[in-house]
Amino acid sequence: MIKASKILHRNEDRIKVDFPYNREISLLLKQIPDAQWSKSHGAWHIPYTKTAFEELKSLFPDIEIVSLKETPAAQAPPPVYRSLSNTKPLLKALRTQPEFPCQPKASWSWCG
Numbered sequence: 001m002i003k004a005s006k007i008l009h010r011n012e013d014r015i016k017v018d019f020p021y022n023r024e025i026s027l028l029l030k031q032i033p034d035a036q037w038s039k040s041h042g043a044w045h046i047p048y049t050k051t052a053f054e055e056l057k058s059l060f061p062d063i064e065i066v067s068l069k070e071t072p073a074a075q076a077p078p079p080v081y082r083s084l085s086n087t088k089p090l091l092k093a094l095r096t097q098p099e100f101p102c103q104p105k106a107s108w109s110w111c112g
Helices: 023-029 050-059 084-096
Strands: 003-009 012-018 036-038 043-047 064-067
Touching (some): 012 050, 023 043
């Protein structure tokens, strides 16, 4: 089963093509201009264009379209924290944690 979904790859909308490894499918995908393998996504992807999508559908008429709408929030880049105010709950939690349980031994000069 071949599935297509929209992804964001290097700040560019792309169509991810997911399938169990198959050399013939890979060779067919390479016929689409700018088809690339993504190590980070572990899948092939093609440009998010009408032309590329039409070529994909002509090569694989039975392809399952998972979602080609807006990129899900789960794939959006993480927010950038501009201040340390967001870290206060984390720091408080760390302060309440017990100290490192050190069982000093003669050879552990740092644990004393």
